[in-house]
Amino acid sequence: MNQRVKIHSFEVLSDNWYILRxxxxxxxxxxxxxxTQTREVYDRGNGATILLYNLEQQTVILTRQFRFPTYINGLADGLLIETAAGLLDQASPEERIRLEAEEETGYTVQTIQKVFEAxxxxxxxxxxxxxxxxxxxSKDKLxxxxxxxxEGEDIEVLELPFxxxxxxxxxxxxxxxxxxxLLQHAALTVFKC
Structure with missing residues (x-):
């Protein structure tokens, strides 16, 4: 533990969706x-995300879905284009991202590569x-x-040229x-642009 930090208290401000303390x-x-400092901290758990790519076709699979926070912060229609992702919910990152990829994109993934944490x-x-x-x-689409x-998901699957x-x-x-x-990582390591 960091010897420069002495925690005095946590006060739960909300536990409606996740925990705000x-x-x-x-x-x-x-x-x-x-x-002495005070901070509000939102704890929603950890998550995982994945970029699906096809090197031969030079394509990627992304999703588009409505995100209320982006809508109220200026994204006109609130539709955000994203990589497939989800919270871990007691699963390992590898287990969760395989499930999320299939649920959100319809593709089953064979070999996944962890690239970093952030x-x-x-x-x-x-x-x-x-x-x-x-x-x-193409054969991986189930x-x-x-x-x-x-879970309130209404996701559009996009296959786009990289x-x-x-x-x-x-x-x-x-x-x-x-x-x-992830797109920039792919540009440097996969598609080598």
Missing amino acids: KATFDYLRNNGEWQ YMSPGSVTEKLYFYIAEYQ TTGGGIES QQAMQMITTGEIQDGKTIM
Whole structure:
């Protein structure tokens, strides 16, 4: 544990969807003085995300779905283009991402490759994402995908030329951080652009 942090208390502010807590703690600053700080921390668990790619066809599989927070923060229709992803919910990252890929895109993935882990919004959210890539073939499509309706998912599956997906970052059509990170990783290591 970090000797520069002394936690005093956690107060649950909400546990309606996940847990929002207010933390009060002392932090030992670089100048040697202790400072009392408070932070709100949203704990929704850790997650995993995957970029499916087809090297021969030069394509990727992405999804498009309505995200209410993006809608109220200026994304006109609230429809965000993303890589398949989901919360771990007691599964290992590898187990979860295989399930999410099939549920959301309809593709079963054979060999997955972990590429990195990242905290996406460390100023207030505890979530760590596990990032994966996997090659897909047409024969790997088992269902139409679309997510699980009872979980509120209504997902459109997109198969896009890789270069078009990269251009969509520049045009602002793709604004999701995890998706941009995986597309850029693929540009450097898979498609070698």
